Amino acid sequence: MLNYEQAIKDGIEALDKGDELTVTLLHDLHETLLTGVPDHRVDTDTIGAYKTTPNHLGDYLPAVPDAVDGLMDALLTYYRTGGSYHDLVDIAMFHYQFETIHPYGDGNGRLGRLLITLQLHDTGYLERPNLYLSEYFNRNKATYVDRMEAVRTRGDWEAWLSFFIEGVAQQAEESVTRTLALDDLRHHYEDEYGGVQYTKHQLACNLFEQPYVTTKTVADMFDVERSTAYRAITELEAEGVLEEVTGTGRTNEYRAKEIFEILEQPPQTY
The missing domain is CATH 1.10.3290.10 (Fido-like domain)
Known part of the structure; x- marks a missing residue:
């Protein structure tokens, strides 16, 4: 990712x-x-x-x-x-x-x-x-493949174009819903962690710009020791802000748990 x-x-x-x-x-x-x-x-x-x-x-x-x-x-x-x-x-x-x-x-x-x-x-x-058709294509994979194949075999452009543009419209509507939810979460993080210069607090507020982090990226981002970066990550993990997704020990990759809960929630508009 x-x-x-x-x-x-x-x-x-x-x-x-x-x-x-x-x-x-x-x-x-x-x-x-x-x-x-x-x-x-x-x-x-x-x-x-x-x-x-x-x-x-x-x-x-x-x-x-x-x-x-x-x-x-x-x-x-x-x-x-x-x-x-x-x-x-x-x-x-x-x-x-x-x-x-x-x-x-x-x-x-x-x-x-x-x-x-x-x-x-x-x-x-x-x-x-902030609009990704990947979700729409993956959710409708069989139709995606069928519509592409229909163009190749029968020249059926209309069905493919309708499928594609409908996807843009649906994802745009869903994007607005998710953007509003993310704005609410951002305000919550600013209230909870903003205004404090500890690495943990700075990291929490920065997750909207960089939702995937490692100990190294956090250390480089805030010019701190890796031990400090690791402690900030583990504290945010304990608070449910981050979750580990791959790796071992201090090479782990983490992602913004609550942000991705919003991004990956089931579609609400269709």
């Missing part, structure tokens, strides 16, 4: 400073997403570059490696030149085409979903990256 958050941050920073969606940016994001991921979760040796061997999606054979450069150049040029339709339609078409090309050896799904968020930000629909 830290990789995904960093890739989102890097992508938005690049777009905000005037960079465009280019092959170089995609490669950089792909490298960020897959670097340091355990070997059993990465099915390619080619990270930060297009695939060099063919891959498969069930019975479907995506573009062969030699065709990827040309297809991706055409897709990125289409997007950068403004497309031909409404922005949401163009983003939906881009996502379909990206996943159909399947340009990387692994990580296409993760990068493809991340690109939706970046494009929604780039076209002015998101001020902050």
Whole structure:
């Protein structure tokens, strides 16, 4: 998850400073997403570059490696030149085409979903990256696959576009609900922990900007000893603010428990 958050941050920073969606940016994001991921979760040796061997999606054979450069150049040029339709339609078409090309050896799904968020930000629909279609796609995975396949086999664009845009609408409504809940939690943390310079208090108030932490990241963030950072983490864990998610001992990774309870709560609007 830290990789995904960093890739989102890097992508938005690049777009905000005037960079465009280019092959170089995609490669950089792909490298960020897959670097340091355990070997059993990465099915390619080619990270930060297009695939060099063919891959498969069930019975479907995506573009062969030699065709990827040309297809991706055409897709990125289409997007950068403004497309031909409404922005949401163009983003939906881009996502379909990206996943159909399947340009990387692994990580296409993760990068493809991340690109939706970046494009929604780039076209002015998101001020902050707080709308993730991954949840909608995962919850409706069978329909997602069926609608994509229907475009490939029957040219049924209407069903795919309707599915995609409905997802944007539903996630936007849910995002508003969750944003209000997060604002309430932020105010609670500010009342509970704000105004005190102890590392624990500073960390609690900073979790909305960095919801995943380790002893090292906390030590670096507040320029304190690792023992101090570890004590702050364990105290917040005991208070139900943090929860351990992976690792052993002081290499553990922790996440903001109450924040993710809001982010991961079952949809309320549909």
